[in-house]
Structures are given as C-alpha cells and as structure tokens.
Amino acid sequence: MAVIARSGQRAGAVVVRAFPWRFLVVPLAMSALALGSAAAAELAYSSRALPGLTVAGVAVGSLEAPALRERLESEIAAPWAAAGVTLRDGDREWTTTNGALGIVPDVDAAVAAALAYGKSGSALDRAGAWIDALRGDANVSFAMRARGDALAGFVASVARDANRAPVSGELALAGGDLRITPPQLGREIDGGVTVARLLSATTLGDREVALSVRAVYPPLDASGFDDAYAAAAAALTPLVVRVEDRGWSESSSALASLVVIDRIVARPGELPALPAEAIAPAARYRYVVSLSGARLDSWVSALGAVLDHPAKNAKFRVREGDVLAVVPSESGVRVDQTKLRALLGVELLRPAGGATREVAAPAGVDAPALTTEKALALVPQLSRTSTFTTQYPPSDVRHANISTGSSQFDGVVIMPGETFSFWDLLGPVTPDRGYRYAGAIINGRSDENVIGGGLCQVSTTIFNAISRQGYEIVERHAHGYYIDRYPLGLDATVFISSGGSQQTMSWRNDTPYPVLIRGIRTRSEPAPSGLSPAAAIAADAANTAEGVASVAGRDVWRTRTVTENGKVLHQDSFASHYVPVWGGPVAAPATAANH
Template sequence: MWRILEWLLVLCTLAGLVAVIGYGMLLFGNQVFAERIYPNISVRGLPIGGMTRAEARTALQRRYADFLAAPVTLSFDGQLWRPAAEDLGLSLAIDEALDTAFALGHQPDWEANLRLAAATWQHGIDLPLHLQFDQRVAQITLRAIAAEIDRAPIDASVELRNNIIIVGTEQWGRQTLIDETIADIAAAVQSLQPQEVPIRTRQLEPRVRDTDLAPTVTELRLLLSGPIWLEGRGGQCPNGCRWEWPVTQIATWIKLRNLTAVDGRPAVAVMVDQTAIRAALTPIATALREEGGLPRVDWNNGNPRIRTPGTPGRGLAVEEALARINGALYGNERTILLPMRELPPPVNPDNLAALGLSEPVGIGISSFRASAEYRITNILAGARQMDGVLIPPGATFSFNTTLGPVTPERGFVEGLAIVDNRTQKEWGGGLCQVSTTVFRAAFFAGLPISERHAHSFRISWYEELGEPPGLDAAIFTGVHDLRFVNDTGGWLLLTSKVDLRRQQLTMILYGPPSNRRVEYSYRILERTPAPTQPLYIDDPSLPSGVIRQTDTARGGLRVEIYRTVYTNGEVSLRDTIPTTFQPWPNIFVRGTGR
C-alpha cells in the first residue's frame, strides 16, 4: 500500500514539475516572442516564424517583387505590354497576413496562447496571402493599350474621278475585349507568379463589303471600257460622218447613288444621265437633219391655204438612237449606226395658221410693156416659180435657188439677154424682169439685201412707171444671184401676179405686222455719153456678108439710191445701193460662116 502511495506521490511531483516547467517556458516564450512571430508559422509557404513584423514584410516583398513588378505580360500579335501591379489595380494583403501571423500566441488569454503555441509547435500554420484586384484600374490601363490595338472597320468604297474608277477595299476592324481580358488576368494572377496573358480581341465587320460593290465596279468598268463611235448619213453628211464620244465624256454622264438592296445589304447604283446623252446627240441630230420641202401657199385673200404640200424630211430617230447607245454602253460593240426617221413637212395644214401671215409687208411692181412674146413667156414661167414661196425667219432668200433650172420642161424659152457684153439669145431671156420685181418687194419691205447686181446698161422697162434708175436687179443663173435676209422674226410669203392686160408684174411679201416704214431717195452722180463708134462682132454661125444689129447705143449713168428703214419709229437700217450703167455702143454681129 505504501508503495502505491509513493508512486502516486512521485507522479504528482513530476506532474507539478512539468507544469512548472511549461509555465516557465510559456513565460519565457512570451518574453522571447513578445515582438516576434511564433515559430513554425508561414505565409503562403514562406516561413516567417521568429521574424519581426518588419523582417517578415521584407521577406514577403522580396519573394513577390517580380510578381509585383510585372504580374502579367499582356501580348497581342507580337506586341508585349508589362504593366506593374499597381497599373492593374493589383496589390498583396501583406499587412493583413502579418497581422494574422503576429496575433497567433499574442492573445490576452494565456491558456489559449498555450494551446495555440503547442499546436503551432506540433503542426505548424501556413497562412494565406490575399490578392486584391481593383478592376477599375485595370480597365483604365487596358483602354490605353486598346488604343494601340483597336481600329475601326473601313467600308469598301467606289468613286469616279474624271474617268478613273477609284476602288477602296474593305478593311476589317478590331476591338479589344477588355472585360474578357480582365477575367483572364484575374485567373492568371492567382498563382502570384508572372504569367503571359493574351489580350482578347474580336474582328469588326465593315458595313459595306467588297462583295457589295463588286457589281458596281464591274458595271463601271464596262461603261468606261472605251469610246462610243456614232455613224450617220444625211443632211450635212451626205457621204456619212463619224463622231467619237471619248471615255472622259461618258464619265460625266455617270452618277453614283448609295442605296439599300432588296436583301438589306448596302449597294451603290450606277445611273447614266439620259438627259446628258440627249444633249450630246443634239448637234449630231442637227448635222443629220434634212428639212423637208416647204409647201407652196396661196394667199387666198388673207386666209392662206396650202396649194402644193411640202415634202417630208429626215431626221435622227432619237429614242431608238438612245436605246442603241445604252446598249453599246453595256455591251462590247461600241460603234453605233444612227437610225433615221421620216419628218413631216415643216409647214403643213396643222401649223400654217401659226405662221401669222396677215398683211403685205413689201410690194414690188414693174412694167414689161411692149415686151416680145418670148420675154412674156419667160416672165410668166419665172413668176410661177416665185409664187407661193415661204421664207422662214432668219433665212436668206436666193432667187436662183428658188427659180430652179431654166429648161423647156419648166416652161422657159430662148430669148435675148445680156451675155458677154452684148445682147444675144439665152434660155430664160427676160427673167431679170422677175428678179427686179422681187428685189423691189424686198427693198420696200425693209429687208437687208445681201446680194444684188445691176444691169450692164440702162434698160427702159425698169423706169416705165416713174421709178428712179438703179432700182433693178440682174441675175444670171450660176453666176449672179439676188439674195436678201428675212430679219423680221416671222415667216414671209412671196406671191406673184402677172397682169397681161396692163403688162405689169407684181411681187408681194406677206407676213406678220412688221411695224416698218421705208423711205428712199436717189442721186445721179455722173452721166456718160453713148459711144459714137459702133462695135462689130464676128459670128461664124451667120453666113458671110450678113450683118445684124443687136444693141442700140445709149449713154452711161452712175447713180446711188439711199434707203432708210424705220421700225417702231426708230431707224433700224440705212443702206446705199450703188449702180453704174456702162455707156453702150451700137453693136452689130457680122457673119463669117460659109
């Protein structure tokens, strides 16, 4: 029994001794680690036991210095960015970890400290190191990097500069995916080791693609593939003319307009200006135009009517030509034969009244008293050719053109005329009576006379009615003409009347009211006596020994006629018509034939 008690006493003593030693050690530990971290404590695997707070901070900072200097390397397409932790809003909660580590074993409750110290000694404690991530800072840094990476998409484009097609190809854009990249950074930095993080991006599609404009480019290249050649025959081009429309001209007709296609895709429409093509055709149509013949018109006591219809003309068939031109612009054949169509006579029953022929504007009268039969015949034939003739506004009237061929088929006969400075037979002898009378109608209408020729010698017929000398007009077909201009601004109608009883010829010009008045005077500048010596001319067509007188001697005269034309009371024209009548000898033809 005593043995048991002894052993119990020994055990109690030993227990007390252990307690005393433990308490002593606790007291010693509290004293030794009062400013230090208890042993066997680490932060994220880094032992910091026995270190002061400052030493532990330095150790942790040293360990993660590389990480904090460049926690991630951001990469894109061979480019690298190494932002510091602070540029990404990253920071390590070192003080938080040290606070936790230092709190172990330094609590006011010594029993709890004892238990914790024992557990730490036996098992050790590894504390976490928290990483703080302020993504707002990371977004600022990534936006700056995105400015180097991002690019806006460029739409495909097409434009026409002069005749050059400028094609801009599409370029895809690029956008940095900031939120997705931040998520990758957040995952990568959890290791607290420097990592490479690819920057995430996405492609931005252009609104207008190359394929959207491909049809437009193809169409433009076809339109501008070469010049357009136009060929036509008629009018000013009796043997045919050829015109070129160069590519530079074609380009001016082309307009581009943005629109949306039926499938919703953007498109550019090519429009060819048809009005511009019509304008380019206008001078060509003018060159090819063949005016129809004017009708012959009866005055009909102030109610004009068509006696002989005019003849159709020919002109460019504009609508058909436009169709062919557009076909050529979109085809390979660039040469066009211009189509022609028949044109109605320029004056017809539908528009005759619109000519405004309402009153006489000029009257010419001459006498052919005691004329030979041949002369009267030719005066009648010539007057017929002048009767019912329309003269368009601005046109120049030509007596010879209006008269036409002087042939038997048209009622003309041979008669005496001044040819080669003597009177001899000629087809149409006496037609100067008609030209003189037409001249007087134009003279008294106040029209500008653009061509007029005096007779070689003074002729009594043209002064029968008291007219002054010099109010005549000689013609010789193919050589001398009578021409005047219709400057009234309206149409004129020339009519003729032959009074066989009184042996007078009258020419009247009808038209709209011209408000013109003509005054004239004349002055004889010089008189020359007739030659006293006769002139003999050999004529092999007459038998030898035959002598025939063809001309009677008469004196010469130089005279000027002065005309003043008033329009609405104001002088609109002053002109002088000079005439020189040569002195004329007695002329005989002498036969030299067998």
C-alpha cells in the first residue's frame, strides 16, 4: 500500500504485521494501479492546463494554449483595458484607464505559467499541485507590462503638477526690520516606485494607486532656521532698561543695529539627520544670531551715560566777606557696565515673553571724590594761585550766555588725577537753562544765530588761567580767525553739534592738590566819548580793497615749558591757524612766543 502526500505533509507509515499473505497482495496491486493512473494523467495534460486551474480568477482548466490564450484575451485583457485607475496624493487625484496608460496584461507569460503549473519538481510536488487544482485552490497571477510611452508620459505630467521646489530659509535685517523667508520642504514624485505600483494589480476592476512622493530638503531647512529666527525676533523686542526710578527705552529698529546674522555651513552632527528616503541638498546651512561686541559696548556705554546718576562733589561758595562755604556732596548711582553688558548679551537673545522686555541694570553707589568732610577740611588750606580776565563788549545776549556758562564752573573742584572737560561739566546748552542766540564762528564763518554764542570766552578764560599755572593740557583748539580780545595764539574755542560731535577744552589736575575754580564777573560803566559811529558798510569782499583785511590771517605757535625743581614736567606747542577775513592777505610770517 502506498500513500501520496502533498509537500509539507509526511507519508503515513506502513506497519508490518503477521497477516496472511493473501491479504497483502491486494494493496500492492492497488498502489501500482494508482501510480499508473497518475502517469497517464500527466501525459494527458502535458499540453493542457491542469483541471480546475484559474488565471487571475478566470477558469482555464484543461485548456490548451490557443484556447487558453483566447480565454485570457476575452476575460482579462478587455476588462482590464477599460478599468479605471486613480492615482491619489492626499486629497488630490488624477484619473485615467489602464488602456490609456498602455498597461496591458502579459498574456504570453500567463499562458506559459498556466501550462507549466504542476509539471515540474518532484513527484510529490506535482501530485500536490494536482490536488490544489482539483480542489480549486490553484490560481496563477498575471503580470502587467507597459506598451509605448503613455505610462511614462502620464507619470511625468503628474510630476509637473505635484512636484514642488524646496524654499531655503532666509533671515536678514533691512532698515531696522527683520526680513524672513520661512523654509519649505519640496516634494518630488518617485517615478520608479509610482510606475511599479501602476504595473502591479490585484484586481481586474477599477483601482486606486497611491502616488509615491519624496520630501526634498532645501539647503537651509527649519532645523537651521527656527532657533535663529526666534533669537533674532527676541533681540528686536522693544526694551526698557531701568535703574531705580530712571529708565531708557530702545526701539526695535535701534536694537537691530546690535544684531549680527550669519549664514554658515552646518558641520556634521550640528543639525538633525534627514529621513533616509528624503532627497538631501548638496550642502546644509544654518543661521547663527549674535550681538556685535563693539556695538554692544558702545551702546552700554551710552546707556550708562543716560542712566547714571553721578555723585556730586562738594562745592565751595563765597559768602559776604569772602567767606568760603561748602555745598554738601551727594552720593549717586552708577551702572556697572561690565555686568550690564554680560546681562544684555544673554538676555536680548532670549524670548521676551511679551511685547516689551524690561531689564534692571546692575548698579552700585557712586561715591563723590570730594566729600563734604574733605571739603570742610580743605577750606583753611585754599589760596588763590592763578587768575585770568577777559573783556567782552556790551551785548545782552552774549552777557546771558557768558554769565550762565561761567556760573556752571563756579565752585567746581577738580581733584588730583581728575580731568576737566568743558562740555562734560557745562551740561546742555538750551534756552530753558538761560542761554540765548548770539554770534559764533561756525565752519570759519560768523553766524549770529547760534544758541550759546560766546561760550568760547568762558573756555578761553579758564584755559589761560590753567595753562599759566602749569597744569597738563589735554585738548585745545584755536578759532577760525583771530579775535583781538584774546591773547594771540592762546584762545580755546569749543563747539558741539546737534549730533554730538564736539571740540572741547580739557586739562588734567596732575598735582596732589585739589583745584577750586571761581567765576567772577565785573561790570564796567560806559564813559561818553563824544564820538558818533560811522555809517555801517557791509563787511564783504566787494567793499574791501584787495590786500586790505578786516582781520588779517596768520599762523601762530605758542610754546609752554613747565618745570619743577629743574625737571621739565610739560613742554607744549599750541598751533593756531587764523584765516583772513573778507579778502585779507595770506597768512603773515609765523609769530612765536614763549611763556
């Protein structure tokens, strides 16, 4: 007796028992008969499909090649060509038919596969194939192939519609504003995968195929953009810096001047890895946002100048009988610029958490150099060491400016090692402080409408008193043309523009003793002369004979040598270039003087 099992099944075991021989002869004969029948069946179906076989669900059992081909052409190829195909990408779709795409069943391959089914392999494999076919479990799939270029053209058309180029992020400052282009991923159809999906089919009816799309990354994607954009936006948040009851507001456009934005190549590992299926750029970039160190230093210095409440040194006032009285000193508050710079360097790049950012500036007590106690102790030791007097013609506006300006220095004490700077001590020159519009020399020309005109008389008077005493001169400038009420070559002009640029007069107390400045004005009474003024003549080149100058031009050098116990402390040369006025002659031979 023989048992035929399918692949994966084990033939039943034959148990030999002590049976009579007459019973054994019958099973052996039956096995031989079965084997003969199987061989006859294989021979009969050598050119036909096994009975019960299907191709894509179409029954083709027992058919020979011509009939099998005809059956497949009519029941597979025709319905397949008319079936619809929907290519889907999210909520977008493109619809066509298999026939329009030129996708056809490979009938030749299907016929060959059907005729070959169950006719190779071991006897056990062949027997199993027969059993599957007879039970209706044997089905041969069919493959598709593209005919012509319709399929490629359809996929290319969809690609033109669905592809999107990536957008690289852009971050820049323009006119104090932050200009951005947010990065966007691109998308590109994977043509090979899409074609393969269209050529694969599990049904002869209408079908839907998912479009295969790959993400395309720009050179600068969100991973290299978002953090930098957040930092730049944070840095431009309007700012208020406070010290006690004082504050300074800074606008976004002003803060933009501090910000530096750099686009750099990202090194390996600096940015997250891209998905394996994505299309990567040739190089990846990222933005780095920082603050300019030099501009931050300058800005913090300016903030300190605004927010500081400097200590006030004790001053001296003269009472009746030339008795010196002490005006008490006052402690102040000074911003710690080093700490403020470090604080702002971090804080400005953090999210503000609101429409405005407020920062408390680190500050400490600013102690006066000359305290009330020191001033009181100095009173008995003070003595007059140097004086200088200048005259000016009667003029209400010049008198207002000169008296107001000189009053700012009256009683000022310059401690040892300190530097006197005219504009730092004078303060703002504005009408509400008593200053008037008067004449001044601006860019080498007389201008009668300058606020504070005449203040050069104050600076010149102080300069001469100080230089005669031998103090170190730090800065001095001559007028554009010579003014005869000042010593030749020893005037000291001062100028400050609305933008803050300035020429000043400054000197340093290089002695171990404090210097007290007194401003004293005296008024002289006019005496009648019996003379009448001549008729006014316009002072210009047309009314001045050639070679005759109202004020002659000249170049003057004045030198000063300061000694102490035979040792030279200072040796200065003060150069003055005075241009001629109203067509005067060229500069006269240099005049030199020493004192």
